Amino acid sequence: MTGRRRTSSTLLPGFARTAGKRALTAAALTACASLAAGCGVVPGVTGGSGDDTITVMTWAPEDTSATNKPGMPAFALAYARWINERGGLGGHRLKVLTCNDHNDGIAAARCARRAVKENAVAVVGSYSQHADSFFPVLEGAGIPYIGGYGITTKEFTSPLSYPVNGGQPALLAGLGSALAEHCGPVTLVRPDTIAGDQLPTLLDAGLKEGGHAPSGDQRAPEDATEYGGHADRALDAATADPARAGCVVPVLGDRTGTFMDSFRRAREGHPAVRTATVLGSVDQTTVNATGGASSPYEGSYVTSWYPVATDRLWEPMKKVVQEKAFGDNRIDTADAGVQTTWIAYTVLKEIVESLDDGEVSADAVTRALDDGLKVSTGGLTPPLRWSFQDKLASVGLPRLVNTDVTLQVIRDGKLVSARKGFLDTAGTLRGVPVS
Template sequence: MTGRRRPISPRPFRLLTGAVAAGALLMTGCGVLPGASGDSREPVTVVTWAPSGASGPDATNMAGMTAMAQTYASWINQEGGVDGHELRVVTCDEQDSSIGAGNCARRAVKEKAVAVLGSYSRHGRAFMAPLEVAGIPYIGGYGASEEEFRSYMSYPVTGGQSALLAGNAKQLAATCDRVSLVRPDTLGGDSQAWLLNTGLAEARRPAPVDVRADEGATSYDAAAGRALTGAGEDGGCVTAVLGDRTETFFDSFRRLEPAGGSVRISSVLGSIGQPLIDRTGGRDSPFEGAYVTGWYPAPGDARWDLMRDVISKHAFGDNRIDPDDTGVQTTWIAYTALKSIVESLNEADITSRKVTKALNGGTRVDTGGLTPALRWRYEDMIGSSSYPRIVNSKVTFQVVRDGRLVADSKNFVDVTKTLSDASATG
């Protein structure tokens, strides 16, 4: 988004259909919803935040996540609510800033939210402390901040970028004789290199050629040259994990690679996704044939059908929501997880304390196969000092074929050992 930024005052999204007949009045307060068990069930308030009006060359905007939260509320309330509770969704523009993240967290406290769901922020230090003080669980964040995998009030649904890098090593080890890794020249980038090296070593593959690159570069010709030399002309692979700059790197790489070259390219979701493939030409995209490691099933998998149907019926024409976007998918999964938790409680009044107790007590969360079944007991965590809150260390292998991300492996792939080994020796 470009242009002059103006302050955005997030407003609660409140929609509840009390009857399906035309002209029926919207219900407010704590009335009994269709499908409720007969007791008076209080509304359940949750918060979802993401940057939607951020500006600047390095700004990230994820407006589809808050839009997906609103769409979920519209749908579930027409279905009778979450176990009979009206779902009240408050959205907040995080503005891709620490001030914005802190303000959104304080908004969650003010609204007495039972949880923060399916949100995106790179500023974990700013938002996690207010949530910890108020006892509000953070469920299913995008994984963009380290605190999401460390805070005792965070309940991640994926293993974050660490799991993706560990999985990417396994995916590449199956076919690549040599690997060049292009990554940011930062401490986080150092961790990426170590994870990829650990995974390749487990498969008895050579260590990757470590190509450090400037996160803010507008051209990557030099890095592309080093990566191509490291991969070799036959049987080698180049994997790049540069976030929004990954496209820029592969533009430089394609200009250097010999016509018809056999070097395979690769990345992880968040750096490459279906929206980027579509935007760069679909079948004619430079990412055709690329290996991609993800958290969830490929976009065309039947397990996404319910989400797609909900978007089609309740967000028709809302171009903020792309069902192939990983952020939108993460928000859907987080709300699915909350539904499972609230149903397990089966109480008239849902509080953040009750939700947290259910999470810590081992309530089993079913996400419809979009992730393995989730639990956040101590014994469910992988036991790694570097990633103490990860309970889902499984990833998916995908490949770009005919312009679409499709499954490269039928099942989830467990990378617990790689994460544990990297943590123990890093």
């Protein structure tokens, strides 16, 4: 295939952080002076003196032609307003800088450099495909990356990464295990990017564990405006076995809905062909917007890192949005990015409150995590603790500490649990070495 579009550079191993202590100072906590670089700060939070203020950054792509996650920085700002009204983090006022990485490596590196310049103690609850651009900057300054979206392999290898979920590896492996029992031929439609290149191996690991043949791999542009040809080819593959209808798995982020518009028309006359995907490519809002119970997603299996959005465990997050988001329609509490940001800030809160001496710096935050701090997320994930000797270190994913996923299904237009509790994908992922 000629003219392949690549949106991130080759995934490289992490390198060690510098050990210099980076205590907060008044000069380092000045507000973001300009929004031209895509950065913002919490309104009304202008910093403080000494240890009175903790500065962090949350970044994500916004207003691009590919995947966008505007709810993540928007929620981070709402969280800061909410926590500051309650006395801050361990008595410290929280200042949140936001940045738009534009789905671009240069912009992602610029965001990271801004975090260094502003003496951020962490980058929290963020999304970027451009780990090779921003991680060297963070690692050079010793700034931890807490609760990234799990979209790149580097998030599970860097010594300064502390992911709260299993990323694409866990979602795809769990989905493969579920589909092995229910599907004939399986076709994966995924982005023609470096990040997308990792997906077939992960899905196939789950299929293999269930005794199923590998999936068909269809590459597609991640910013297309229609997918008619891809939908036709996927449907042809799904109907190749007359004895057992197949499944089509679109994992195209924001463009999954665009694919499904094309697939709905192509599937006419073949109702037995099912679709399946991962949270982040579809959520309840997507189902509602595409017809509810008559949506092309009806009957689809969906894997997620977390419980369904209607679970009572999300009530504390929803309270923050109700009280402090002021009707911000960028924030959808069913969005996996917003949910990840909530969990990441929950982790940050526990870290700060664990620091007995009161010093809050990038070094202090990293030291607490590396010393084995166990963090509770209120049941939304298993207790989290990061170690380079963890269960998936042998296959090149030393930072992947949460291998649990949930299996959900779209039934009568509602995303509901397909099985109780979590599915642990650790055993499946042990057979998938990182390339």
